[in-house]
Amino acid sequence: MTIIDTPSPNWDERSLPVSMLVLHYTGMQDAESAIARLRDPAAKVSCHYLVAEDGTILRMVDEDKRAWHAGRSHWRAIEDVNSASIGIEIVNPGHDWGYRPFPAEQIEALIPLVADIKERHGITRGDVVGHSDIAPARKRDPGELFPWHSLARLRLALPRPTRNLMDPQWTQAGFCLALERFGYDVADRMAAIMAFQRRFRPELIDGEIDAECRMILLALLLPRPQGDD
Secondary structure, eight states: OOEEEOOOSOEEEOSSOOOEEEEEEOOSSSHHHHHHHHTOTTTOOOOSEEEOTTSOEEEOSOTTEEESOSOSOOBTTBSOHHHHEEEEEEOOOOTTSOOOOOOHHHHHHHHHHHHHHHHHHTOOGGGEEEHHHHOTTTOOOSOTTSOHHHHHTTTSSOOOOOSSOOOOOOOHHHHHHHHHHHTOOOSSHHHHHHHHHHHHOTTOOSSOOOHHHHHHHHHHHSOOOTTOO
16 A cells, blocks of 8 residues: 655644544546645644545545544544544535545555554444534535445445344434434534434435335344444
């Protein structure tokens, strides 16, 4: 795995140990624009790594430093997500500039990078998340076209549950309590529901809680075998 150092000045010191990995899309017209912004002191944004569409990997902030990629966010009682996470930007124009599938060579480069980070920091699959998971009211990335299943197949992210599903028949309030227990900020209920759908049921993102959503969430909350992280 070849990584090109392309330093950004936008970082500070961590106050928490690394326990999360956050995936983003760049959401800009092209890679050059995204890289320039991530290195611009005035922009005050950065990431640890950027993965280009051709599979090129740039390291922009050292892992022991706090990159500025998450913004106002929350996951599983962590409020300073920047301090607790590694941030990877994946080049893609995003929903505002012509959202499109992620090229195979890009995902092929991303997978070993995620695997290496996850192993070195002992990050659980449940803490490999998208930007929309940690900031549902503000963000949609990496979006419904991101192939989470490719990571899940290699035990690098949680899979979408498909077997032995049971409907707990939660009310909306009950579903949102369960969603909060799983890790989401549910202050904006609709946004949290759509973020969950974008991640675990991307073919239908309507903000409506149906039996399928309830069954998927229940399965995700059920205990997994010891060591199954």
